[in-house]
Structure formats: C-alpha cells, structure tokens
Amino acid sequence: MAVPKKKTSKAKKNMRRSHHALTGTGLTTCEKCGAPRRPHRVCLSCGDYNGKQVLAGQAE
Numbered sequence: 001m002a003v004p005k006k007k008t009s010k011a012k013k014n015m016r017r018s019h020h021a022l023t024g025t026g027l028t029t030c031e032k033c034g035a036p037r038r039p040h041r042v043c044l045s046c047g048d049y050n051g052k053q054v055l056a057g058q059a060e
Contacts, residue, residue: 027036030043031051037043047055 026039028039029035030037030046030048032048033043033046035043035045037045042049042054047053047057
C-alpha cells in the first residue's frame with residue numbers, strides 16, 4: 001500500500017491547488033438594447049441573438 005513518506009508542506013499543497021480558483025463570468029452588452037448578457041447566448045431582456053429576434057414576445 002502506498003503511504004507518503006513525508007508530510008506535504010503548506011507551500012507544496014498550495015502550489016498544487018493554484019489552478020483551483022474560480023473565475024468570474026464575462027459579460028458583454030447587447031447591441032440592440034444595451035443590457036448585460038452572457039456571450040453567445042440570447043439576450044433575455046429583448047430576445048435578440050446575432051441580430052435576429054429569436055424569442056417571441058420579448059420585443060422592446
């Protein structure tokens with residue numbers, strides 16, 4: 001059975017976990033209404049995506 005020979009130091013442990021941090025989501029503004037929205041997704045305030053109206057009943 002594999003058992004560690006030495007205790008892992010705090011520095012070594014934190015170096016291993018250096019890539020575990022969470023990043024915030026990037027937001028863009030809608031070209032039609034100017035509301036913040038996530039990239040490559042439909043704008044929830046006006047229903048516009050890529051210059052086309054995709055959600056019905058969401059028109060401003």
